[in-house]
Amino acid sequence: MREMEFLYTYESLKLEFPMSDVEDGDFVILGIPFDGTTSYKPGTRFGPTLIRQATLNLESYILDYDVDLAEVRIADVGDLAIVAGNPLETIKRGVGTVEEIKKINPNAMPVVLGGEHSMTYAPVKALNPKSYVVFDAHLDLRESYEENPWNHACVARRISELGIKVTEFGIRSGTKEEVEYARENDIPWVHARDYSITNFKEIVKKLPEPIYISIDVDVFDLSMVPSTGTPEAGGLGFWEVIEALEWLVEHKRVIGFDIMEVAGMELGDVTALTAAKLLFYMIGMLSK
Ligand SMILES: N=C(N)NCCCCNCCCN
Ligand SMILES: [Mn+2]
Ligand SMILES: [Mn+2]
Structure with a gap:
């Protein structure tokens, strides 16, 4: 990895296989x-450290796609130096860092590992x-939560306020106000009970491109x-996810994705193992 390339990142645990520089990475992990x-x-x-650590348990070869991630050009710029307790300032650093990545390599697909869902605002x-296609248990459409508009429970609302078309899948938690906001602002959402690949395709096929995908792992x-x-x-x-x-990346232009709300207090955490497997599959399906 290049020294001091980015203003706000530091090196965290890296993935196991040979990594590319940002200049020639098809995927850049942050x-x-x-x-x-x-x-x-x-x-x-x-979260990000636990996901990287959990990847050590996985084969780089993805059976389903006949893709070996050791042969895919993946860069990892490490972790953003966050400002504890200040989501907005951290988001600003995140926006700047993703912009830096795109400036160095306009073809790179940023891959963000979180971290709270609030941080998804930065790459978006x-x-x-x-x-913006999101898989989440929660609508995240609150105006504000715990007196903070940059709380993780508000991120889909902040993104919809940017004029980006929001669509949500796997939902099973929200408030009456969030449901009303979704209705008034034409935000389709599918309850986990009603979810099927058929209704997913039906909704997603009409979406304007390019698309950003966010996975809140609590989906x-x-x-x-x-x-x-x-x-x-x-x-x-x-x-199911x-x-x-797979259908989405095959039929639509995807320009970035994230895997968020991964947390844990010890190595080998089940949540991180789920997220790491998802990460490998997403990079695999996008490079096949
Ligand atoms: N987007 C989210 N993750 N939202 C979480 C909402 C938490 C709801 N607490 C309910 C507390 C009721 N006493
Ligand atoms: Mn969320
Ligand atoms: Mn959630």
Whole structure:
């Protein structure tokens, strides 16, 4: 990795296989270990490191796609130096860093590992997609939460205010106000109970491109993500989400993605193992 290339990042644990420089990476990983507006379980500050560590358990060869990630050009710029307790300032650093990445390599696809979901605003703001497709247990459409508009429970609302088309899948938690906001602002969302690949395709095929994908790992059933910040029973299965993502990347232009709300307090955490497997599949399907 190049020394001092980015203003605000430092080296965290790296992936195991040979890594590319940012200049020639098809994917550029950036961790945002922000844990500052957590409302229930803490530990997102360790998310990016735990995901990287969990990848050590995985084969770089992806059976389903006949892709070996050791042969894919992946760069890792480490983790953003966050400003603890200050999501807006941290987001500004994140926007700047994603812009720097794109300046060095306009073809690179940024991959953000979190960290609280609030941080998704940074790559979305920097990349300015037409559509934001999110998998989440929560609507995240609050005007403000715990007196903070930059709380993780508000991120989809902040993104929709940018004029980006928001679409949500796997939802099973929200307030009456959030549901009304979704209705008034033409934000389609699919309850986890109603989710199917058929209704996913139906909704997503109409979306304007390019698309940014965000995975709040609490979309999965909580047995797969027990350490995430606000776990909810009744989520989607791993292969259900993978099937949807495969369809999306095959039919639409995707310019970036993130895996957020990964948290834990110890190595080998189940949540991080789920996130690492998802990360490998997403890079695999995007490079096949
Ligand atoms: N987007 C999120 N993760 N939102 C979490 C909302 C937490 C709801 N607490 C409910 C507390 C009721 N006493
Ligand atoms: Mn969320
Ligand atoms: Mn959530």
